[in-house]
Amino acid sequence: MAEEGLSHTDERGRVRMVDVGDKPVTERRAVAESLVIMSNETLDLIFEGGLPKGDAVGTARLAGIMAAKKTSDLIPLCHPLSLSDVTVDVDRSGSGVLIRTSVRTADRTGVEMEALTAAAVASLTLYDMIKGVERGARIERIRLLHKSGGRTGAWSEPSG
Numbered sequence: 001m002a003e004e005g006l007s008h009t010d011e012r013g014r015v016r017m018v019d020v021g022d023k024p025v026t027e028r029r030a031v032a033e034s035l036v037i038m039s040n041e042t043l044d045l046i047f048e049g050g051l052p053k054g055d056a057v058g059t060a061r062l063a064g065i066m067a068a069k070k071t072s073d074l075i076p077l078c079h080p081l082s083l084s085d086v087t088v089d090v091d092r093s094g095s096g097v098l099i100r101t102s103v104r105t106a107d108r109t110g111v112e113m114e115a116l117t118a119a120a121v122a123s124l125t126l127y128d129m130i131k132g133v134e135r136g137a138r139i140e141r142i143r144l145l146h147k148s149g150g151r152t153g154a155w156s157e158p159s160g
Contacts, residue, residue, distance in 0.1 A: 020108040028149030032115035038137040056129035064088035064122030
């Protein structure tokens with residue numbers, strides 16, 4: 001049996017995928033966000049449609065959705081899930097772009113990694129779209145804000 005708190009290892013300490021077969025199917029949701037910091041000039045280009053590579057907001061949104069759907073291909077011990085909804089919001093926020101993702105499913109395991117992966121890949125895609133005009137942009141604060149469903153119920157980031 002795995003040690004308490006180390007569910008991805010077996011009794012010999014070897015990495016394993018957690019067996020979720022006996023867990024009940026419940027509605028699950030997770031919300032994550034990331035922040036991409038850049039100059040006001042680059043922010044203006046993004047939100048006024050003036051980037052040489054085109055629509056950065058739409059491209060980042062699509063990349064985040066696609067990433068959520070492929071999370072189990074990217075994170076070794078994640079279960080493949082049938083996602084019922086993925087949203088990616090991309091908004092100007094102070095000196096950066098705030099990317100907020102929400103993922104829902106009815107399944108036996110949560111969607112925290114899908115929401116975080118969506119936020120991370122949307123941020124990387126935004127960086128790719130702007131790197132020709134600002135290489136010094138920074139991706140910061142990729143974090144889980146909320147999760148609900150499953151055995152542990154709801155959790156929210158205290159400062160989020």
